[in-house]
Amino acid sequence: MELDRIAKEAAGASETAAVAIRYGGESGGWREDKPFYPASVVKLLYFDYAVEHFPRRTAEFERALRDMVVDSSNDATALVVDCLTETTGGPELEPADLAVWMAKRQRINDWYRHRGCDHLNVCQKTWNETSYGRERQGYGPNMELRNSLTVRESLSILLEFLERRPDPPGYLWREAGDPQFDGYLGAIAPKGWRVASKAGWTSEVRNDVAYFVSPDKQKSLGLGVFTEGTSDRLESVREVGRAVLARIGLF
Structure with a gap:
């Protein structure tokens, strides 16, 4: 065929x-x-990563995973990304601190690239409106680090x-x-x-x-x-x- x-x-x-x-x-x-731009399809990858790396999950984290996948909640996705990468949103960061923050955000990318997925970028949250502070910094000055699949x-x-x-x-x-x-x-x-x-x-x-x-x-x-x-x-x-x-x- x-x-x-x-x-x-x-x-x-x-x-x-x-x-x-x-x-x-x-x-x-x-x-x-x-x-x-994958929009909420990226939540599939965050779910995959979470199930693989977090076999023992708190009730609150499980609630966020469920709402992220079933309801496609952006609020739930924000918590999931924070937990998976050990980062949080907040005010802008100085260059040295931003570099550390962004390196942590690459964890999910690194895992998929190790599996042979060479064309993706999955390190951003999904938004109802837009990003601010360090979350906006994390996209790069020209939004070149936008999610991509x-x-x-x-x-x-x-x-x-x-x-x-x-x-x-x-x-x-x-x-x-x-x-x-x-x-x-x-x-x-x-x-x-x-x-x-x-x-x-x-x-x-x-x-x-x-x-x-x-x-x-x-x-x-x-x-x-x-x-x-x-x-x-x-x-x-x-x-x-x-x-x-x-x-x-x-x-």
């Missing part, structure tokens, strides 16, 4: 979309190594996470009624198939990575769709996903 061709056709060869597919032991994609790496991380440990808390598994299901790839799942996913959105991007598994667990599909442009791109995530499933023969 020519998954590269399927991905390109499903995306309409658009230069504002990226697609990654894993199906039947094969992989393919369209612009799958193009860096995108490719759809290929994002999907691979989701699938590897579920393979290593099938999400014991169940936070990634979605059902109808969940905005991250109804508005994104979950909405196009074949009848009866389960979906584990993490979506992200801003006024500039609409992104989702998802794992679909059949009721008998004999078939599965990994699919990631990232889009960028104007705020009306939400439908395109579903449309691209629906086109992929149709070409594979699942829709």
